[in-house]
Amino acid sequence: MANPSAVCNGHLHHHHHHQKQNNLLKCGLSKKNGITKGMKKNGVSNGTPYKKTFIEHFEQAPMYVAVFTFVGFAVGTIFGYLRDFMRAWGLEKRNIATERAQQKDFVPLYQDFENFYTRNLYLRIRDNWNRPICSVPGPQFDLMERVTDDYNWTFRFTGRTIKNVINMGSYNYLGFAETDVNALKTVTIELEKYGTGVCSTRQEMGTLDKHVELEKLVATFLGVEDAMVFGMGFATNSMNIPALVGKGCLILSDELNHTSLVLGARLSGATIRIFKHNNMQSLEKLLRDAIIYGQPRTHRAWRKIIILVEGIYSMEGSIVRLPEIVSLKNKYKAYLYLDEAHSIGAVGATGRGVVEYFGMSPDDIDVLMGTFTKSFGAAGGYIAGKKGLVDFLRTHSHSAVYATSMCPPVAEQIIRAMKCLMGLDGTTQGLQRVRQLEKNTRYFRRKLHEMGFIIYGNDDSPVVPLLLYMPGKIGAFARRMLERNIGVVVVGFPATPITESRARFCVSAAHTREMLDTLLLLNCEEFG
Amino acid sequence: MTGMDVKNTPSYLYWLFCQFELITCSYLMEPWEKVLFYSFNLAMLGLLLYTAYVCVAFHASSAFQLLCSFLGNPRGNALSVLK
Numbered sequence: 001m002a003n004p005s006a007v008c009n010g011h012l013h014h015h016h017h018h019q020k021q022n023n024l025l026k027c028g029l030s031k032k033n034g035i036t037k038g039m040k041k042n043g044v045s046n047g048t049p050y051k052k053t054f055i056e057h058f059e060q061a062p063m064y065v066a067v068f069t070f071v072g073f074a075v076g077t078i079f080g081y082l083r084d085f086m087r088a089w090g091l092e093k094r095n096i097a098t099e100r101a102q103q104k105d106f107v108p109l110y111q112d113f114e115n116f117y118t119r120n121l122y123l124r125i126r127d128n129w130n131r132p133i134c135s136v137p138g139p140q141f142d143l144m145e146r147v148t149d150d151y152n153w154t155f156r157f158t159g160r161t162i163k164n165v166i167n168m169g170s171y172n173y174l175g176f177a178e179t180d181v182n183a184l185k186t187v188t189i190e191l192e193k194y195g196t197g198v199c200s201t202r203q204e205m206g207t208l209d210k211h212v213e214l215e216k217l218v219a220t221f222l223g224v225e226d227a228m229v230f231g232m233g234f235a236t237n238s239m240n241i242p243a244l245v246g247k248g249c250l251i252l253s254d255e256l257n258h259t260s261l262v263l264g265a266r267l268s269g270a271t272i273r274i275f276k277h278n279n280m281q282s283l284e285k286l287l288r289d290a291i292i293y294g295q296p297r298t299h300r301a302w303r304k305i306i307i308l309v310e311g312i313y314s315m316e317g318s319i320v321r322l323p324e325i326v327s328l329k330n331k332y333k334a335y336l337y338l339d340e341a342h343s344i345g346a347v348g349a350t351g352r353g354v355v356e357y358f359g360m361s362p363d364d365i366d367v368l369m370g371t372f373t374k375s376f377g378a379a380g381g382y383i384a385g386k387k388g389l390v391d392f393l394r395t396h397s398h399s400a401v402y403a404t405s406m407c408p409p410v411a412e413q414i415i416r417a418m419k420c421l422m423g424l425d426g427t428t429q430g431l432q433r434v435r436q437l438e439k440n441t442r443y444f445r446r447k448l449h450e451m452g453f454i455i456y457g458n459d460d461s462p463v464v465p466l467l468l469y470m471p472g473k474i475g476a477f478a479r480r481m482l483e484r485n486i487g488v489v490v491v492g493f494p495a496t497p498i499t500e501s502r503a504r505f506c507v508s509a510a511h512t513r514e515m516l517d518t519l520l521l522l523n524c525e526e527f528g
Numbered sequence: 529m530t531g532m533d534v535k536n537t538p539s540y541l542y543w544l545f546c547q548f549e550l551i552t553c554s555y556l557m558e559p560w561e562k563v564l565f566y567s568f569n570l571a572m573l574g575l576l577l578y579t580a581y582v583c584v585a586f587h588a589s590s591a592f593q594l595l596c597s598f599l600g601n602p603r604g605n606a607l608s609v610l611k
Contacts, residue, residue: 071552072552079565471556472551472555472556475556
């Protein structure tokens, strides 16, 4: 696999990494307040397949935090019942969806816990989501100001915009979401040449020379034989997994996989078994059981066993244990599907994803999938691998046959971003961005650790979830951050376990040190 | 809690109150719900204090009586205890 980067020497970088990791380990362990830190290293001690230390944190909160969280939910639930009672007895105006009088003998529609939760807890803090923005989602953006008169039932826009809000929520890892005219020169040329729409599917008349160029470039970038691009990242997963597996196959999927993977797996009709998040013992047990017992009733061998994992998990910030998975897959003759939506461009010495991060060869992985939405500032996804695989997908994938292909200006944006990353445009800007992202990530995580916050995930992942736990804090954190001109994304129940709500920061290469410092200072004031 | 000036009592109390609000989700409540919640809490607290007061007073006075009876009539009490 040719690595055309002349600036970085692979070995040198690894040592540098290792030293930095050790320093981080030292200063991370010394400065702590009373909370014990449960740092988990990978379980294998010597002769590991890992070339550098793999540090992931999933610290447990102290007991009083769990107690307070339950108290918060209990109070919220009691008041929820009170409000529901008042609404049912007409003491309060009903704004929510209710069933019509004619339907009263049918099975009730709105009685389960999800609706109760939505009505009574989510609605109180609803103003922190779906905030409309009106500028490019770079390191800073503009928000439309939105107020509510009746406690989040309805919103109205005041007409003003809040300018220069620091953006900690967009997946803009390398900072390619920019409006600089020089950077977008080629994109404007292509826009004037091709227009915006393609008006066809790939198989009919939708394959432009831009797509062929892009596919070749993606294959070179990743170091594989061939690649295929699709117009939408979510659709890449959900439409291609059914083409690869079917009935009689077994899918082993990680607990915390993204909805697109879950949807694709369910659509395929194969048997799905879940293994615990990043837990190799659980995966090995499932593999052994699959091979020993075969299919459920007939005990025939499974036609195919495929393992679905992601490069970086976006809610936890953890990185997949790729060397161990590859060794397991080789031992038990299974296939591996790696979804690098968040990790392509964001980890690795030259931004080539988790495969490069672990120093492995892309031949080890059967299906490499990724999206262009996150690190390349565009839209769409790709699937890469051996030529036979990609040729099969060109004819059999739903997305290739029925979905509209990627539009040319977007394809050109990806081409220019990738060329920048590979250094083919003659500058070292791409590599600088990757380095800047790495520096920002390290700095941010280290500072948050020193302040005593609980952060999940790997030390090298640019996705930083800060645990908030209590439902009251979710709303308070997001609102106060906005008052001080910082836009954050907070996540609560359906996307995370109910007691582990969090604020998720996405560090970007475009963030300057001052922006991160502002954020850290405000965090400190909030909780200190 | 880095950067906190514990000596500054009014702001420390305010900070404690804010923490209480966040933990019990009263930050999210509408004003009339807050009034309801705080009055309920204060009523419970008052009841608890009154119970403690009564209980402690009763317990203390009964303990004092027992002590007095020990000192006042040692022999009699000693015999009754032995039996």
